[in-house]
Amino acid sequence: MRKSILQDRKECFCCGTTLNLERHHVIHGTVGRKIADRLGLTIWLCAEHHRGAYSPHQRRDVDLRYKRFAQSCYMDRYGTKSGYALWIAEVGKNYL
Ligand SMILES: [Zn+2]
Numbered sequence: 707m708r709k710s711i712l713q714d715r716k717e718c719f720c721c722g723t724t725l726n727l728e729r730h731h732v733i734h735g736t737v738g739r740k741i742a743d744r745l746g747l748t749i750w751l752c753a754e755h756h757r758g759a760y761s762p763h764q765r766r767d768v769d770l771r772y773k774r775f776a777q778s779c780y781m782d783r784y785g786t787k788s789g790y791a792l793w794i795a796e797v798g799k800n801y802l
């Protein structure tokens with residue numbers, strides 16, 4: 707598993723706690739998890755912010771916000787233009 711390109715510190719990405727952390731694959735689903743692992747598109751979330759009422763697995767807007775952030779971070783690493791082409795080649799969907 708590749709190191710996250712989205713977060714350096716091991717703390718909840720949403721609230722900053724270091725308790726009850728779970729790894730969230732920003733691109734998820736059976737195929738998505740593997741892509742996220744390979745590209746480092748993972749963040750730490752506490753149990754509440756991972757699976758609770760205000761979490762990417764319960765709310766589409768929260769899910770989309772993390773996906774947008776991930777795509778922006780990824781594209782920044784390669785320059786906007788080639789980063790976009792690489793993202794589409796890897797992930798297959800534009801979230802921005
Ligand atoms: Zn949290």
Ligand SMILES: [Zn+2]
Nearest residue numbers: 729730731756
């Ligand atoms: Zn998750």
